[in-house]
Amino acid sequence: MKTMMIEQLLMWAFNEELPKIDAGIGGPSAAPSTWNAVQEMISLGTIVDRQPNRHGVISGFVSDGEAHPDAYIVSACVARLAETEGFNVPPAWAPFPEWPDEHGLIAAAVARIRLEEMGRAGRLNGRHVVNLVRRCAILKSGPDWRVSDAPKIVKEGDKGKGAWFVTRTKKDRLGNTVTYLDNGFDKRTRRPKKGAFQKFRLATPIRGAVIARMEWQLWQSALEMLHGLLNGRLSSIDLLPFRPYYQPWVTQMNLVEDA
Structure with a gap:
C-alpha cells in the first residue's frame, strides 16, 4: 500500500482521479485533468462551457479510465464536512502576534471581524469549508496566510x-x-x-489579513477532521499521522527574532 499525507491524498483524488468521472462528454480537449483546466481558466480568465461534476471538479474531455474507488471515499468524506454546523474561532483569537498593538486597535478589529464572520454563517459553516478544501486540493496549496507589514x-x-x-x-x-x-x-x-x-x-484595513489567517486555520481543522474520517478506510493508501499546524506565522516570527 502507498503512504500519503492527508494533503497529498486530497491532491491525488481531486486532480488525478475525480476528473475522470464523466470524462469524455463534450468532445476532445487538450486539458483532461483538473489542474490543466485550472491553467486554462487562468489563461482565459473564465471557464467556457465547462461546469464542475458532482465532486466539484472539472471533468476531462478525454476519457482516461475509471476513477479509483478510494477517490470516491475521499470525495464523500469531504462532502460530509458540509454537515458540520460551524467551525469555531475562539473569542480570544489573536492571529497577529508579530504586530505591535500598543493601543489594542488590532485586537479590537480582529474581534469585530470574527463576530461579523460568525454572524454571517457563511465562512464558518460546513459548505464553505467543503469548497475551501476542494480549492486547496485543486490548486495544490493551502490558503496564503502571509501578510504584509503591520498596519499604519x-x-x-x-x-x-x-x-x-x-x-x-x-x-x-x-x-x-x-x-x-x-x-x-x-x-x-x-x-x-x-x-x-x-x-x-488603523489607517490600513486588515480585514483581508484576518480572513487569510482564518482560512488557514479552518483548512487545518478540516484536514484534521478528514484524517479522522479517512484513516483506515482506504483500500490502497495508508495515511501518515497528521497534526494540525494552526499558527505557522508564530514559527516564522521566532525565526526572524533569532536571525
Whole structure:
C-alpha cells in the first residue's frame, strides 16, 4: 500500500482521479485533468462551457479510465464536512502576534471581524469549508496566510496631527448620567487640558489579513477532521499521522527574532 499525507491524498483524488468521472462528454480537449483546466481558466480568465461534476471538479474531455474507488471515499468524506454546523474561532483569537498593538486597535478589529464572520454563517459553516478544501486540493496549496507589514496607526482628528479629548458627563432629559467626549485642547494656553487624551485608529484595513489567517486555520481543522474520517478506510493508501499546524506565522516570527 502507498503512504500519503492527508494533503497529498486530497491532491491525488481531486486532480488525478475525480476528473475522470464523466470524462469524455463534450468532445476532445487538450486539458483532461483538473489542474490543466485550472491553467486554462487562468489563461482565459473564465471557464467556457465547462461546469464542475458532482465532486466539484472539472471533468476531462478525454476519457482516461475509471476513477479509483478510494477517490470516491475521499470525495464523500469531504462532502460530509458540509454537515458540520460551524467551525469555531475562539473569542480570544489573536492571529497577529508579530504586530505591535500598543493601543489594542488590532485586537479590537480582529474581534469585530470574527463576530461579523460568525454572524454571517457563511465562512464558518460546513459548505464553505467543503469548497475551501476542494480549492486547496485543486490548486495544490493551502490558503496564503502571509501578510504584509503591520498596519499604519494614526491619531484621530486635526488632519492627522492628533486632536485632544476629555471625557465629561451630563444629565439627559430623563435625569440619567451620560458620558460624552469634549474638546481637550486649551486654545488659550496652547496645551492639552488636564486629563486630556488622544485617540488612534488603523489607517490600513486588515480585514483581508484576518480572513487569510482564518482560512488557514479552518483548512487545518478540516484536514484534521478528514484524517479522522479517512484513516483506515482506504483500500490502497495508508495515511501518515497528521497534526494540525494552526499558527505557522508564530514559527516564522521566532525565526526572524533569532536571525
